[in-house]
Amino acid sequence: MTPPLRxxxxxxxxxxxxxxSSQNDNTSTRSLTTKLTGHGTMGILKSKTAxxxxxLYGLLSVVGCxxxxxxxxxxxPPEVTVSQPVQQSITPFLEQNGVIEAVDEADxxxxxxxxxxxxxxxxxxxVAVGDVLxxxxxxxxxxxxxxxxxxxxxxxAAISVxxxxxRTAEAEVKKxxxxxxxxxxxxxxxxxxxxxxxxxxxxxxxxxxxxxxxKANVQAANAAKGQSIAKLAQAQLDLDYTTVKSPISGRISTxxxxxxxxxxxxxxxxxxxxxxxxxxxxxVSDRDMLRFMSKRRAELKLGEKVAESxxxxxxxxxxxxxxxxxxxxxxxxxxxxxxxxxxxGTLRLRAQFDxxxxxxxxxxxxxxxxxxxxSVEAMLIPEYAVLRxxxxxxxxxxxxxxxxxxxxxxVAKTISGWAVIEKGLTLDSRVVIDGLQRxxxxxxxxxxDKKLELDEQTLMRGFSPSDPTPEVATGSxxxxxxxxx
Numbered sequence: 184m185t186p187p188l189r190x191x192x193x194x195x196x197x198x199x200x201x202x203x204s205s206q207n208d209n210t211s212t213r214s215l216t217t218k219l220t221g222h223g224t225m226g227i228l229k230s231k232t233a234x235x236x237x238x239l240y241g242l243l244s245v246v247g248c249x250x251x252x253x254x255x256x257x258x259x260p261p262e263v264t265v266s267q268p269v270q271q272s273i274t275p276f277l278e279q280n281g282v283i284e285a286v287d288e289a290d291x292x293x294x295x296x297x298x299x300x301x302x303x304x305x306x307x308x309x310v311a312v313g314d315v316l317x318x319x320x321x322x323x324x325x326x327x328x329x330x331x332x333x334x335x336x337x338x339x340a341a342i343s344v345x346x347x348x349x350r351t352a353e354a355e356v357k358k359x360x361x362x363x364x365x366x367x368x369x370x371x372x373x374x375x376x377x378x379x380x381x382x383x384x385x386x387x388x389x390x391x392x393x394x395x396x397x398k399a400n401v402q403a404a405n406a407a408k409g410q411s412i413a414k415l416a417q418a419q420l421d422l423d424y425t426t427v428k429s430p431i432s433g434r435i436s437t438x439x440x441x442x443x444x445x446x447x448x449x450x451x452x453x454x455x456x457x458x459x460x461x462x463x464x465x466x467v468s469d470r471d472m473l474r475f476m477s478k479r480r481a482e483l484k485l486g487e488k489v490a491e492s493x494x495x496x497x498x499x500x501x502x503x504x505x506x507x508x509x510x511x512x513x514x515x516x517x518x519x520x521x522x523x524x525x526x527x528g529t530l531r532l533r534a535q536f537d538x539x540x541x542x543x544x545x546x547x548x549x550x551x552x553x554x555x556x557x558s559v560e561a562m563l564i565p566e567y568a569v570l571r572x573x574x575x576x577x578x579x580x581x582x583x584x585x586x587x588x589x590x591x592x593x594v595a596k597t598i599s600g601w602a603v604i605e606k607g608l609t610l611d612s613r614v615v616i617d618g619l620q621r622x623x624x625x626x627x628x629x630x631x632d633k634k635l636e637l638d639e640q641t642l643m644r645g646f647s648p649s650d651p652t653p654e655v656a657t658g659s660x661x662x663x664x665x666x667x668x
Contacts, residue, residue, distance in 0.1 A: 264617035265630045269637050272558040281465030283547040287457035289431045293446040294424040306437035310429045317427035324422040331415035338408030345401040352394035359387035433457030461538045465551045466529035475555045499534035500552040563601045568616045579615040579622050581630045589624045
């Protein structure tokens with residue numbers, strides 16, 4: 184019968200070996216082996232508890248006999264992308280919303296009353312000046328022309344008759360003058376009587392009156408001819424108006440009148456729009472206008488004055504809502520001669536743009552930029568590289584020891600994703616632009632240099648005149664930027 188475990192020498196030895204360590208492994212092993220082989224070995228091995236104790240003992244022996252040293256291998260410095268600031272010339276500008284308007288736009292209207300017989304175009308078609316667009320029934324207008332032509336012919340005949348009567352009257356006057364001279368001569372020779380002289384005088388006066396009447400008839404006939412010619416001209420004009428032609432070159436809209444409809448004089452039929460050149464109408468505030476005038480005065484020579492030509496020679500840049508940058512360039516074309524609108528405090532301006540590809544549609548809302556001063560040099564870095572906290576704006580740079588430093592900066596303004604740095608950096612500063620989450624002040628990093636590329640169309644080389652003129656930091660001192668006039 185198997186002895187109780189509490190009486191087993193193995194158990195007694197295990198319970199008393201709380202200080203059992205690796206230095207006593209050999210002694211303990213020999214003692215345990217002797218006791219197991221000398222007393223109740225087979226009974227203990229048959230016990231589940233004893234089996235578990237043997238397994239535990241084996242594990243402890245392995246652990247106690249095995250010793251290894253863990254060596255710490257530090258990770259490599261994190262990689263960050265660094266770039267030096269870009270120095271670029273930028274120009275102050277005014278920036279306002281505007282609306283596109285076609286330079287040439289004309290309504291096509293009927294100028295006579297009648298039925299539309301034909302339509303000679305398709306909506307959206309390109310037409311030239313003088314192209315036939317509509318044909319209005321012309322029968323009655325042709326009849327009016329014929330009637331007026333007949334009246335002109337009658338007037339010309341009446342003039343011929345009147346001229347013949349004038350010639351007859353002139354001959355009669357000539358005859359009566361001769362008779363009067365003869366009667367006077369006979370009376371002076373006492374060969375004639377007073378009665379014959381009086382008769383000769385009366386006949387002469389009658390002939391003169393008839394001549395004057397004939398001449399008046401000629402004038403009346405000429406006047407009648409003039410009226411008939413005018414009537415003919417109007418009739419011919421009305422006849423010509425039955426053929427409706429394009430007033431300008433451009434693209435024609437859809438027709439408001441269908442074939443066979445009756446149209447009245449002055450009724451709109453369609454419209455022709457020439458979009459090869461367009462206007463951009465916009466307004467600037469009186470404050471911006473005064474700033475602009477002040478800048479212009481500062482640029483003028485002694486004795487010169489700011490004139491409208493200072494505006495009209497300015498370039499204007501334009502972008503649509505979906506454009507990147509300002510791809511359209513035009514000129515300032517008009518300034519409202521009535522001055523500033525007192526109700527809105529704005530001055531209306533208009534710029535003209537070439538539109539050969541028909542990319543600017545009338546009625547389109549756009550953004551307009553007008554340069555207002557001379558270019559100045561500025562230092563720029565990507566806007567996302569500028570960080571902010573309670574102490575202000577700062578950037579992370581990598582120094583010569585490849586360690587990250589925090590540098591406070593002053594940002595004059597941001598332009599299309601770029602920050603204009605006024606103070607804090609030099610052109611040699613290596614600014615962290617990628618891997619900011621891995622860069623910490625004082626941490627050593629592996630910097631990878633990348634050259635910044637500036638898109639002039641996106642930047643548009645400008646800043647608002649309401650912002651202070653940026654100053655670029657050049658030289659070795661990051662806190663002493665050079666002044667720009």
